[in-house]
Amino acid sequence: MTTRHAITAGFVPLLDSALLVVAREMGFAEAQGIDLTLLRERSWASIRDRLAVRHIDVAHILGPMPIAGNLGLNLPAPEMIVPMALGLGGNAVTVSPALWQAMADHGATADLDARANGAALRAAIAVRTGAPLRFGVVHPYSGHNYELRYWLAASGIDPDRDIEIVVLPPPDMGDALSEGVIDGYCAGEPWNTFGVLRRGGHLATVKAAIWRSSPEKVLGVNARWGAANPEAMAALLVALYQASLWCARPENHAALATLLAQPAYVGHDVDLLLPALDGKLPVGGETVRTVGDFFVPNAKAATFPWKSHALWFYTQMVRWRQIGHTAERQRLAAETYRPDIYRAALKDLGIAMPSVSAKVEGALTVATPVGSSGVLTLGPDGFFDGGRFDPDDVEAYIASQTVG
């Protein structure tokens, strides 16, 4: 290939930076004529800042962040677009041994069931005396914050009154848990496996149990860069798609864990990275649970930037009073995610792609073949409480949401 594209991508050392790392290290970027430089950052704030001043062109970023930026909530964010997702799922909720014991006394089990363990947490809070429980999340505009709050609220716990939610850097969460600074946290990998294996924590539930096949990290693109470099952006999407296929093959998991363990990438032991890739999670003590769809890099249209995902994130910003709802803001949120760019970039790969840009979230209770440009299976994608989100009726969904 003669055309060369120089692209600089920012990432935060987490398991789901895998697609970018693999695109570079396994030659998928090179094969598309891309010189891909990866810049490791220690906070989402510095990812945002470097996108704003164009030190980086694209980034591994929290799904709600580009939306928050476009809504003016997270300055100095540049205008951003999301032409691709970087997988589904991958998070979990880890609690301290003391809180786990209290939950177990009220019926929590190691099967990570969101409904039963949520009810147990509610019961444990009801009999608790003293300061409210404190949970850590990674960022206000994160899937972690919203799924934790969704789980709590649907379990009858007011996330603002019955407990306290604070933001912490994920690498500090295990220590904060063992020092008693927090009682639990919702984070990505490897930080739950780290909390369980190295800090004596216990998994309470997982993202896949709260909302199966749900959105997490995405490829955030500086809109100005994307408009000026459409060919480079399309080439990158092809490379990342091929990387997602590579990541999805079980026979590559060991190699992927070894790759991510390098100091330049996630920089943690292989034993902390493999569980999430294999979907076999240490829950606490000696218990290991197999979790279906814990982290999905490719299957179920895992890289497709659904507008219904963008809109769901938006409804949670409204729900938790980060922004007031207007039709204009809803439009800006939906337009941040760009399935049209995804489709155009990947059309020559001959892969199965969704024929629509939004779907009713939570509607599929079993894996379902869907009408599309090829054979594609979606779901199950249920919320644990049976909730459904219809992106054609955002206002009704907002109105139906309880805050507490």
Add this chain to the structure above:
Amino acid sequence: MKPNELNVLVIDENRIRAAIIEEGLRDAGYDQVTVIDVMHGLARRIADLNPDIIVIDLENPNRDMLESMFQLSRAVKRPIAMFVDKSDEASIEAAVEAGVSAYIVDGLKQERVRPILKMAISRFNAFSRLSRELEETRGELENRKVIDRAKGLLMRSRGLSEEAAYALLRRTAMNQNRKIVEIAQSLVTAASLLDPGGTE
């Protein structure tokens, strides 16, 4: 409020750089400067200090936590907003380039805090320049050691004088369009491969 009545907090894990910023602020007449270089219990300390301005290194992993505190009025008494607003692109760029970020209490006039950011940017830049120079000096010392070892190898194996050994290294480097230190390094590496137990 005079400038020196502003309560400034400097957060930087790099103790030396933090001290340089603190000194700059004091020189400029800011008397109420607090430095935090240990991140443990950061949220509590910020809430206690209730600063008007926070200067923090860009790479600090606690910035997401810091920014989230500003959204919650109960965590910090006065709400604090991002210092750099979107209209001020040049100063955002200069700050990110220098590796520094800053936040101010909402409502504080930009012109009152601009000198602080300017000072922080120039001190951060000066600090990186110094670090770079130190690195270069260290590198030069390392290079000189490698060249000395290569010269020693040539003197012993080919019976050359020190001057002739250096001339040979230089000529080879010129012929191959490479640096002398690269030729010297190849020679040292080759020698250690050929004679792992050797005393080159």
